[in-house]
Amino acid sequence: MTPQQPAGPALALRGLVKRFGEKVAVDHLDLDVPAGSFYGVVGPNGAGKTTTLSMATGLLRPDAGHAAVAGADVWADPVAAKRALGVLPDGVRLFDRLSGLELVRYSGLLRGMPRAVVEERSRELLDALGLTDAAHTLVVDYSAGMTKKVALACALVHAPRVLVLDEPFEAVDPVSGATIRAILTGYVGGGGTVVLSSHVMDLVERLCTHVAVIAGGRVLAAGDLATVRGQGTLEQRFVDLVGGTRDVTGLDWLR
């Protein structure tokens, strides 16, 4: 894969707003993801990470604001934006009556790639992700981790310039996790940009060059990892920004 580096930010979010009834899930959110960065998005449950990434990738229409991928507006110029983009959405809903191999092939062909290239890359990706033995198994019969991996293969098959991954390591076993980390690190090394959300601070700290801490639909801190982290660990900084640990009261019946 040889993704070219876009000029300007790989992902630019400006004034994004999303409301669900009374709930403001994303509240005038701005974020720049530099090209070639490995960008971690962290935040407590319900912070607005999935909603933000969904708007950034054209899966959810914002109530206000703009999102641009490699300079192309996701809503005004969706073809250009989506050409540059690979997405692993949260709670992936796939065409699960296809086999794993068929699904990855289908993703490549949908992108207008030549059949021979699709064939080669599909098999290579399944092999790298340890899914060769399950290549002809229907995706509906995959485990959660296998589903995550095949969805990642679908996101990678067209060698996008920007990859947006919602919780890519969730449900994935340690060996597969290491493989995915190696694939993503190699991809960034080759000029690609990764944006991922995660709850695992340790992983974000090890992998990412940049991080944004989101809570209440707003960015509390963003920038290169060392700056955001400061003197302590990312987890300490996260707790400082988001609020300390809560004492558990009640639940006497459980003790």
Ligand SMILES: Nc1ncnc2c1ncn2[C@@H]1O[C@H](COP(=O)(O)OP(=O)(O)OP(=O)(O)O)[C@@H](O)[C@H]1O
């Ligand atoms: N389709 C929806 N309808 C109503 N409310 C929603 C919807 N999607 C998200 N929300 C609300 O918006 C807020 C942000 O949710 P979001 O899924 O973006 O958070 P998150 O940071 O990804 O959380 P988690 O870490 O738990 O996955 C939450 O309060 C959630 O209940």
